[in-house]
Amino acid sequence: MKSMGVIVEYNPFHNGHLHHLEISKMKTNADAAIAVMSGNFLQRGEPALVSKWSRAKMALRSGVDIVIELPYAFATQKAETFAFGSICLLDAMHCQSYCFGSESGDIGAFTHTIEKLERSEDRMNSLIKENIKEGMSYPSSVSKAIASLGLTGEGHVDLTTPNNILGYHYMKAAREIGTAMKAFTIQRKNADYHDEDFSSATIASATSIRKALFSEGFQQDVIRQYVPESTIEELISYHKEFTIFHQWERYWPLLQYRLISASLDELANIYEIEEGIEHRLKEAAQLASSFQEFMTKVKTKRYTWTRIQRMVLHVLTNTTKEQMISHCHKPSYIRLLGMNEKGRKYLGMVKKELSLPMISKLSSAKQEDIHLDIRASNVYAQGLPEPYKAKLMKMEYSQPPIQL
Amino acid sequence: MKSMGVIVEYNPFHNGHLHHLEISKMKTNADAAIAVMSGNFLQRGEPALVSKWSRAKMALRSGVDIVIELPYAFATQKAETFAFGSICLLDAMHCQSYCFGSESGDIGAFTHTIEKLERSEDRMNSLIKENIKEGMSYPSSVSKAIASLGLTGEGHVDLTTPNNILGYHYMKAAREIGTAMKAFTIQRKNADYHDEDFSSATIASATSIRKALFSEGFQQDVIRQYVPESTIEELISYHKEFTIFHQWERYWPLLQYRLISASLDELANIYEIEEGIEHRLKEAAQLASSFQEFMTKVKTKRYTWTRIQRMVLHVLTNTTKEQMISHCHKPSYIRLLGMNEKGRKYLGMVKKELSLPMISKLSSAKQEDIHLDIRASNVYAQGLPEPYKAKLMKMEYSQPPIQL
Known part of the structure; x- marks a missing residue:
C-alpha cells in the first residue's frame, strides 16, 4: 500500500483542491492520500475560516484518506520553515511521494534551479542581505538576488510566484532531510493564489470564495459552483453550530x-x-x-x-x-485530525514504523510538545461569540480524530 | 483660605455623597473642598460606570472645588494602601482637615481603637496569620482577631463594617505620616454600602443606583430621586457620547x-x-x-x-x-482632574508649597511615574464599542483639567 502526501490549508476545500488531489493520486500512482494541513491559523498569519476539525472533514469527504496537523510552529511561518515542517511530517508518515501545485509545473526546472542555487548559496544570501539593507522587503530582495544571479528564464523556475517558492522549499527540505520521497508537481489552473474575483466557471481561488462568504452574509449560491457539495454542507454545519466564520x-x-x-x-x-x-x-x-x-x-x-x-x-x-x-526546529509529533477506512488501513500498516509519536488523544500527548497548538486553538476559539467559545476550546481535548 | 479633603469614588455621585459633602464642609468649617477620587478602576476591583473625567464633572457640579486622582496603584488596593495613598495626597494638597463617612460616626472611638490596636499590633498580626492559615478569608481573620483581643463593644469602633475599616486606615495613615490634618467623621445615613435595593426616599447606595442603570436600560426616572440633576445630565451625556456604561x-x-x-x-x-x-x-x-x-x-x-x-x-x-x-509605596504626583473658580484660587495660593509635583498635562509628566494610570485608562477604554475606544484613549493625553 503506497501513499502520497499533499501540503494544504483547505480554507476552504474547493474544486481547485479537488482537481489537484485527483491528478496527484493519478500521477503518483498512490493508494492513499495524506494531507498535512495547517491547524487553526494559516501561513499568511490569518485565522482559518472554520476550525481544523471542520476542514479535516471537508478533506476526508473529498478524497483525502488521512489528515494530520501542521503544528502552529510551522504553519504560521515563512515558506522555508512551513515547507520544512510539512516535508518532515510526510516523510515521518512514510509517504512514497509528495505532489505540490506550482505555477511552473515542471519538476525538472525545480531540480535544476535548486542545484544551481545550492552552488551559489553564499552569494545569494549576501545579495539578499544587501537588498534588505537598502530597505526592500524580503520577497523583493529574493527576487532581485535571483535575477542578479541569472537564475531566470528558460529551464529555471520563476521564484517570484508564491507556489513556485513553496515548491522550491519543499524540494530543498526534502534534500536536506535526505528523504526517499519522490517529488511531483502539477501546474496550477486558472485561479491565481490571491485572486479576489471569480474568473473561471468551476475553479476559483480560496481568497475569492472567502470574500463571497463574508460579503453580505453567507452566499451559498455564489460559491456552490466552485466547491464540492460536501464543503458547502460543512460550511453550513459550522455556521449553524458556531454562528460565524472566523476572520x-x-x-x-x-x-x-x-x-x-x-x-x-x-x-x-x-x-x-x-x-x-x-x-x-x-x-x-x-x-x-x-x-x-x-x-x-x-x-x-x-x-x-x-x-x-x-x-x-x-x-x-x-x-x-x-x-x-524551541518548537520550529523539527516536528516532534504527528497529530492525527482524521481518516477514512483506507487511511485506517494504511495507519495500521505503518503505525509501528512511524518515526514520530502519533497523537490521537491530547491527554496522552507530551504537553510541552503540543502546548503551542493547544494555546493556538484556545485563542482561535476566542473569535467566536458566547456561549460557543468553551465548546470549541473543549473540542481540542475531547474531539477524537474524525472518522469517515 | 482653608481646605478640607474627602476620599471618594463617586460611582456615580448621588444624594448620599451630596449630604456627606455638605455636612463635611460645615463640620470642618473649610472654604474649599478637595476630593481625592479613584480613577477609572475602583477599590473593589471594578471599572467605574463612567470615566474619571465624567465623574470629576459630577463632583464639581455638586460642590467639590478640586478633584485629584487617586492613582491606580492605590485606588485598586486593600483598605490600608487605598487609605494611605489618599491621606498622603490630601496632606500634599495642604488640607487642614479631612472628613470620612463611617458606620460609627464617633471620632473618639476611632482614636481609642487605634491606640489600643497599636499597642497590640504584633499579637493582632499573628492572630490574623493563624486565622488565615486555618483557611479564613482576610476580612474574617481580622474580625476574629479583633474579637479575640477584646476590641469590641462600647467605646470601640466596630471594625467589621467597610466604612469603619476605611476610616480606621485613614486615621492610621495620618498618624504614620505625621500629618497636621484634623480628622472628622460623619455617620452614614440610610443606605448600606452594598444595598442593592432602594430603601430611602432620597438616599440610595451607589450599588442600587448602578443596578437600576444596568437593568432594562438606562432608567433615568428610577434614579432621578436619588442623585442630583447634574449627575443625571452627566450620565445622559456620557451615554450619548460613548453609548454604554462600563461594567x-x-x-x-x-x-x-x-x-x-x-x-x-x-x-x-x-x-x-x-x-x-x-x-x-x-x-x-x-x-x-x-x-x-x-x-x-x-x-x-x-x-x-x-x-x-x-x-x-x-x-x-x-x-x-x-x-x-514600586508604585504603591508613596504617591509621587498629584494628578489634577478638575476645579472650579474657588479651587483655582486655592491652587494659586498653595501651588508653590505643594510637596508633590502637580500634573495638569500628561505631556509634562514623568512617564515612569504615571505609566500605570495611562495604561489603566487605555484598558478602560477597551470596554467601549468601536469607534469610541480611540476617542477615550486620546482624552487621557488631550483632556485638560475640567474647569467649571
Whole structure:
C-alpha cells in the first residue's frame, strides 16, 4: 500500500483542491492520500475560516484518506520553515511521494534551479542581505538576488510566484532531510493564489470564495459552483453550530487590547517582532478602530502585509521567540485530525514504523510538545461569540480524530 | 483660605455623597473642598460606570472645588494602601482637615481603637496569620482577631463594617505620616454600602443606583430621586457620547482571552496572584461564558469576591508585582482632574508649597511615574464599542483639567 502526501490549508476545500488531489493520486500512482494541513491559523498569519476539525472533514469527504496537523510552529511561518515542517511530517508518515501545485509545473526546472542555487548559496544570501539593507522587503530582495544571479528564464523556475517558492522549499527540505520521497508537481489552473474575483466557471481561488462568504452574509449560491457539495454542507454545519466564520476582524478587539496592555519589553519578546516595530504596533493600536485600519497604519515598504500579519498573530497567541525557536526546529509529533477506512488501513500498516509519536488523544500527548497548538486553538476559539467559545476550546481535548 | 479633603469614588455621585459633602464642609468649617477620587478602576476591583473625567464633572457640579486622582496603584488596593495613598495626597494638597463617612460616626472611638490596636499590633498580626492559615478569608481573620483581643463593644469602633475599616486606615495613615490634618467623621445615613435595593426616599447606595442603570436600560426616572440633576445630565451625556456604561461584563472577553493566552508564569507574576491561584483562574476561563460565571467558579471561602476581582483586574491591566510594588509605596504626583473658580484660587495660593509635583498635562509628566494610570485608562477604554475606544484613549493625553 503506497501513499502520497499533499501540503494544504483547505480554507476552504474547493474544486481547485479537488482537481489537484485527483491528478496527484493519478500521477503518483498512490493508494492513499495524506494531507498535512495547517491547524487553526494559516501561513499568511490569518485565522482559518472554520476550525481544523471542520476542514479535516471537508478533506476526508473529498478524497483525502488521512489528515494530520501542521503544528502552529510551522504553519504560521515563512515558506522555508512551513515547507520544512510539512516535508518532515510526510516523510515521518512514510509517504512514497509528495505532489505540490506550482505555477511552473515542471519538476525538472525545480531540480535544476535548486542545484544551481545550492552552488551559489553564499552569494545569494549576501545579495539578499544587501537588498534588505537598502530597505526592500524580503520577497523583493529574493527576487532581485535571483535575477542578479541569472537564475531566470528558460529551464529555471520563476521564484517570484508564491507556489513556485513553496515548491522550491519543499524540494530543498526534502534534500536536506535526505528523504526517499519522490517529488511531483502539477501546474496550477486558472485561479491565481490571491485572486479576489471569480474568473473561471468551476475553479476559483480560496481568497475569492472567502470574500463571497463574508460579503453580505453567507452566499451559498455564489460559491456552490466552485466547491464540492460536501464543503458547502460543512460550511453550513459550522455556521449553524458556531454562528460565524472566523476572520481577523473578530480578533481585532483582543489584539488591540493586548497591544495596549503589554509592555514594550513583552512585545519585543514576541516571535518576529524586530527592529523596534513594537513601538509602531502600539501606536497604531491606539488609533485604529478595525484590523484593516490597523494594518494600513502599520504597513511600510519594508514589511509585507503577510509579515506583519504573522507578527501580530504571534502577539495574539502570545508566542515568544524562545517558545517558537524551541518548537520550529523539527516536528516532534504527528497529530492525527482524521481518516477514512483506507487511511485506517494504511495507519495500521505503518503505525509501528512511524518515526514520530502519533497523537490521537491530547491527554496522552507530551504537553510541552503540543502546548503551542493547544494555546493556538484556545485563542482561535476566542473569535467566536458566547456561549460557543468553551465548546470549541473543549473540542481540542475531547474531539477524537474524525472518522469517515 | 482653608481646605478640607474627602476620599471618594463617586460611582456615580448621588444624594448620599451630596449630604456627606455638605455636612463635611460645615463640620470642618473649610472654604474649599478637595476630593481625592479613584480613577477609572475602583477599590473593589471594578471599572467605574463612567470615566474619571465624567465623574470629576459630577463632583464639581455638586460642590467639590478640586478633584485629584487617586492613582491606580492605590485606588485598586486593600483598605490600608487605598487609605494611605489618599491621606498622603490630601496632606500634599495642604488640607487642614479631612472628613470620612463611617458606620460609627464617633471620632473618639476611632482614636481609642487605634491606640489600643497599636499597642497590640504584633499579637493582632499573628492572630490574623493563624486565622488565615486555618483557611479564613482576610476580612474574617481580622474580625476574629479583633474579637479575640477584646476590641469590641462600647467605646470601640466596630471594625467589621467597610466604612469603619476605611476610616480606621485613614486615621492610621495620618498618624504614620505625621500629618497636621484634623480628622472628622460623619455617620452614614440610610443606605448600606452594598444595598442593592432602594430603601430611602432620597438616599440610595451607589450599588442600587448602578443596578437600576444596568437593568432594562438606562432608567433615568428610577434614579432621578436619588442623585442630583447634574449627575443625571452627566450620565445622559456620557451615554450619548460613548453609548454604554462600563461594567465588568464588557471586559470579560478581554480577561478571558488574556487568561487563556498568558503563560502560568506570566500570571504568577501579576500583582496579588498568589498560592497557585493562576491554575484556578486559567481553568475557570476555559469554562465560563460570562464574568459572573467565571467569578462564581473561582470563588472559594478563602478568597473574597473583592479580592478575586482586584486580582483579575490586575490581570486585565497587566500589572505585575514589580510594577505595583514600586508604585504603591508613596504617591509621587498629584494628578489634577478638575476645579472650579474657588479651587483655582486655592491652587494659586498653595501651588508653590505643594510637596508633590502637580500634573495638569500628561505631556509634562514623568512617564515612569504615571505609566500605570495611562495604561489603566487605555484598558478602560477597551470596554467601549468601536469607534469610541480611540476617542477615550486620546482624552487621557488631550483632556485638560475640567474647569467649571
